[in-house]
Amino acid sequence: MASDSAAPPPLLSDDCHTGVPSRYFDQAVESRTRLHSNRTLPPSIPRQQQVPILPPDVTRETFTTAISELQNLLGNGNVEVNDKPLVDGWYMEHPNTHDAFHLVDQEDLVSSAIVYPGSTEEVSIILKWANQHLIPIYPISMGRNLGYGGAAPRLRGSVVVDLGRRMNKVLNIDGDAATCLVEPGVSYFKLYEEVQKTGLPLWIDTPDLSGGSVLGNCIDRGVIMGADCGWGKGYTPYGDHWANHCGMEVVLPNGEVLRTGMGALPGRDDADNPTWQAFQHAYGPSVDGIFSQSNFGIVTKMGMWLMPATEHQSYCISFPKDDDFEQIVEIIRPLALQRILGNIPQLRNVIQEIATTAKPRSHWFKEKGVMPRELIREIAKTLPCGDCAWVFYGTVYGPEETRNRQLEIIKKEFAKIPGSVFKLPQDLPDDHYIHSRVKINSGTPELKELDWLNWLPNAGHTFFAPITPTKGKDANIVYDIVTRLHHKWGFDCFPTWCVAGREMHFIANVIYDRGDPDAKRRVNGMMHEMIQTCAKEGYGEYRTHLLYQDVVAKTYGYGNQVLMRFNEMLKDTIDPNGILAPGRNGIWPKRLRGRGFELLGGDFEAPKAGSD
The missing domain is CATH 3.40.462.10 (FAD-linked oxidases, C-terminal domain)
Structure with a gap:
């Protein structure tokens, strides 16, 4: 969670996945000092509502029982109830409880709890738990989707699944094929440092700011200054990150684990397929696209192509x-x-x-x-x-x-x-x-x-x-x-x-x-x-x-909203209990659809001339 203390900015060398490499320490200190010198808000504003804020249709008794069960499954230290002060922090110390750049009241987009899985298997456990108790969950890679809602869940009171804290390994770097395989908590900073350690003549493709998730940026199809990247798509010839991803491991809403592309074919002795990061497709329909900008699954591993270094x-x-x-x-x-x-x-x-x-x-x-x-x-x-x-x-x-x-x-x-x-x-x-x-x-x-x-x-x-x-x-x-x-x-x-x-x-x-x-x-x-x-x-x-996802989705209205109706058919089939990221990008599950959770705008009076 975010910190607003005078402690030094976090470092990767301190085993902090959200940190900066030591070579960026002075730059981070200078940036934070500038931003804090221009701040008039207190570090934290007292919360006004009963905590934790619960998702719809969930009683406090049900929530307390369910959270206790999840703590038993994953360990007490890996499940936190969101009942503490909300601290906005700053870029390198951002919150995973709410939107640091809140455009509405700070408590309007807030989670009920945060859970930290350590493996694909634990993500599967969380999804099965959510289905059992009908508690909505909202996965984040690192939560640096700043400018688009940060770590806040679209449905207030959802349980945030923070994949980054314990799933932050660069699993493989293949110098011959110029590929890598990463978990959700691998930042561009970390991937760069790991590539440098190999001594291989390879480039990563980094966005404007490099502290966010490689995987998160890709599956949200970020361009500049956005995605779970803390601003940005890249700018080398490999700048279209989605076009340069290759092979995903996805946990479906029912807890099953799917591998896309050549990963669907097991390698020898059940090893990873040797072409999983080399060829993007498999046999039959290519399904990778339905896991980008959607709420159809949780991506726990992703392959990316690296660029050979050049002048x-x-x-x-x-x-x-x-x-x-x-x-x-x-x-x-x-x-x-x-x-x-x-x-x-x-x-x-x-x-x-x-x-x-x-x-x-x-x-x-x-x-x-x-x-x-x-x-x-x-x-x-x-x-x-x-x-x-x-x-x-x-x-x-x-x-x-x-x-x-x-x-x-x-x-x-x-x-x-x-x-x-x-x-x-x-x-x-x-x-x-x-x-x-x-x-x-x-x-x-x-x-x-x-x-x-x-x-x-x-x-x-x-x-x-x-x-x-x-x-x-x-x-x-x-x-x-x-x-x-x-x-x-x-x-x-x-x-x-x-x-x-x-x-x-x-x-x-x-x-x-x-x-x-x-x-x-x-x-x-x-x-x-x-x-x-x-x-x-x-x-x-x-x-x-997050606040405008419903209204943007409705602008894509060709054929009497056939695109959204198709997405809803997929959602209701893949996630019949509607527990995975309800409302993300305007896609609502059947049990929550049409109940007033959509944000379609309202009347906003324009300012008078000269106002600020």
Whole structure:
């Protein structure tokens, strides 16, 4: 659970799966110090409701009896009742009891208990126990799904199954095949350290922040700044983590253990199949997909492909005008389709150059309301990339001749935009954001992205994350909607585009003061309006916060909601008692469906002009 003491940040070397390697200790201390210096909330707010908060249809007598039974099965130290103060902590010391970045009351999304299995067999025991007592459970890998609900269960009062504390081993690294097999509690930090120990010339693909679960990020199909990753998909050529997973071990809701892909065929003498991490499919239908972004099973092992180490060159290009946006996207598309860009690049608005300085918003602007565009440009003039509107961050890979040819084409194409400026890392100061991108884009973990959170006191964040084609017209429609609604609701807009080729993930990072009830009300209003407005134009989110999963799911309404009805058929067949993560991604089991647990929004009054 989270700690808010003055103790040093946790270290991997102390056998803490959520910790950082010792080489990141000073960076972690500096980041935590900055965030705590900008905090006005107390470490803990007294709880107002009877504890523990129970799930629906479960009496206190039933719960007490069931928890006692589970403690007997797994050991008292592996089952904790959630009846203590709720502490939000910070990124490296996040809670597994509730959402650290709560957008509603801190107690509204909270668990009744937390259980720590130590093996696939114990996960199976937990599921059988949950079926016996009809107690809903909510599995997490590490709980660093910050920005999307963290470790909080979608159904209030569920028992959180924290897989990470005791299931955090890198089970295998195959240097010849460039693969690994991991448990849920393996962070990108840990996988990187384990690969380094082997001395093999292999890269991991790490997201913006590296403290979250490799497995959790993958099965939630995270892109930047999200998933049980604590922000992010990767940015090397292996950046699509779901596309580079291979072979899963899954505990089904009835407690049976299934292996996907070639793992379904036992190896010699019942050993693991030798091609389990080499080939993604088996004979017959490929079922892996139903265990991503779903509540159909608990993934306890996953294979991932690692990237052979290669030479690389990072760069950035700045563009002077807001109106350059459509042309930038049109230039990006053919370069991405021809794989000249090399990785999954980012196009970021210049306000993010300001945010990544780690200086709070009040350092630049003390007024209420949205930071004026004119001021953003004036501040940008004082920063290394200068007076610009957009900054594109990319990396090319391979031998020097290949890299030079790619960079030649990239510079030539983007030079068509008057005023664009190409820079290499050595052209920018040592503390500039590009140096973090160099590490991330070459598979080296980082914490730099935490500097965003110093923007506001008690900063929390969530994301609005629709998909668009890599076409300027489409991208501009979404950008205009998001920008307009940020202004309407009184929030600074931090847009980032992650380019995967034919499509782009648009990530709007919404930063708010979680100690300000009105700010949280306005975030909820803005999120609902952005979801509905973009959906009417045909642009849907690829993932979202717990609070908006029902409303996002309903926007995928083709064929009278046939996709959801199909998911519900699967749910009712696989999990007839409805005990596994009810409501996750809008999928409710039959016994809870239509009883008012869905969150479909409400009326949120927009702020008056000039409010903050």
